C-alpha cells in the first residue's frame with residue numbers, strides 16, 4: 001500500500017465511512033505472505049466473500065461476486081443519500097485510485113455501466129464514413145462487436161473480420177492474424193485484450209505501435225484483464241479501452257470503465273450530451289456528464305479498487321494464474337478432452353476453455369450444476385461449443401480438484417441422463 005493510498009483511506013475514514021477502515025485493517029492483516037500457494041493467506045481472502053460454502057463458482061468471466069466490503073460500501077452510500085448526508089465518494093478520489101491500481105492517468109477515466117456501453121461510446125464517438133473499414137475478429141463478444149456492426153451499417157462503412165487461431169503459439173502469431181486483415185480502408189481496429197472465448201491475451205502494445213504508424217485507431221475490449229492481471233493501462237489501452245469492473249475487479253453489477261488515452265480526451269464525440277459536452281477543458285470528464293446516475297455503484301467501485309490494492313494486484317494475478325494452471329493441467333490429463341487456447345503462459349490469464357469429445361458442453365454444464373452446484377459458462381457463440389472455467393481468489397484448490405474429478409468421471413463413464 002503506498003503512502004498516498006494510506007493517506008487517502010485516512011481521509012475517507014475521517015469522513016466517518018466504515019468501509020475504508022475495514023480495507024485498511026485487511027491490508028495490515030495481509031501485509032506478509034500471499035504467494036500463489038499460500039493457502040492460509042488465501043483462506044483469509046476467501047473469508048471476505050458471501051458465496052455459500054456449497055457453491056463452486058467458476059464463472060467470474062461473466063460476473064464477479066463482490067466481497068462483503070464492496071456490498072457494504074454500496075449500502076452505506078445508499079443510506080447516506082437517503083439520510084441527505086454527504087455520500088462520501090468523489091470522482092477525483094475514484095480516478096486517482098484507479099490510476100494507482102491500473103496505471104494510466106486519472107484524467108482518462110469515464111464511468112459507463114459496462115463494457116457494452118463503453119464500446120458504444122467509442123463506436124459512436126469516432127469519425128467513420130462511407131468506404132471506411134473497421135477490422136475485428138471472430139473471437140469478440142457481442143458487447144464489443146455489435147456497436148461496430150451498427151455504426152458501420154448506419155454510416156455506409158465496412159466491417160472486416162479476421163480469424164484468430166484457437167490455439168495460438170505466440171504473440172507474433174496473434175499479431176499477424178489481426179494485421180493480415182488491414183487494408184488501405186482500415187480506420188479502426190477493435191480487438192479484445194483477452195478473448196472471452198479461450199482467455200487468450202492479445203499483444204496490444206505491439207498492435208498499438210503498428211496502428212500508430214498507419215494512423216489506425218485501436219479500440220480495445222478490455223472486459224477481463226482489470227482486476228485479473230497486474231496491468232498498466234499506459235501499455236495496453238490502445239487509443240481507448242473499455243472494461244467491466246463488475247467482472248474481475250469484483251465491483252457492483254453495472255459498473256463499467258472507459259479509459260481514453262491523452263490524444264482522445266478532447267477528441268471523442270460524446271454519445272450522451274449534457275452540460276459541458278463541448279467544453280474541451282474537461283477532457284474525458286465531458287463523457288461523465290450523464291445526468292443523475294446511481295453513484296452507489298461508484299462507491300462500490302472505489303471500495304473494490306481499494307480492496308484489490310490491499311491484497312495487491314501482483315499477488316492476485318499470481319493466484320489467478322495458479323488456479324487456472326491447476327485447472328488446465330488437470331483438464332489436459334483427462335481422456336478425450338481437448339483444451340483450446342494459447343500454448344504459452346504469456347498469452348494466458350485466468351480462463352480456460354475445452355470440449356469433451358461426444359459430450360455437449362451444455363449437458364456437462366447441467367451435470368456439474370446438478371451434482372455439485374458448480375457454475376460454468378458455455379461458449380455457444382460462433383458455434384464454438386466450448387465450456388469455459390474461470391477461477392478467482394475466492395476459489396480453493398479443493399474446489400478445483402472436485403470439479404476436475406467430476407469432469408474426469410464424466411469423460412470415462414458418461415453422464416447419466
Ligand SMILES: Cc1ncc(COP(=O)(O)O)c(C=O)c1O
Nearest residue numbers: 114115116141143144196223244
Ligand atoms: C470480452 C467481452 N466483452 C464484452 C463483454 C460485455 O460485458 P458487459 O456485459 O459487462 O457489457 C463481455 C462479457 O462477458 C466480454 O467477455
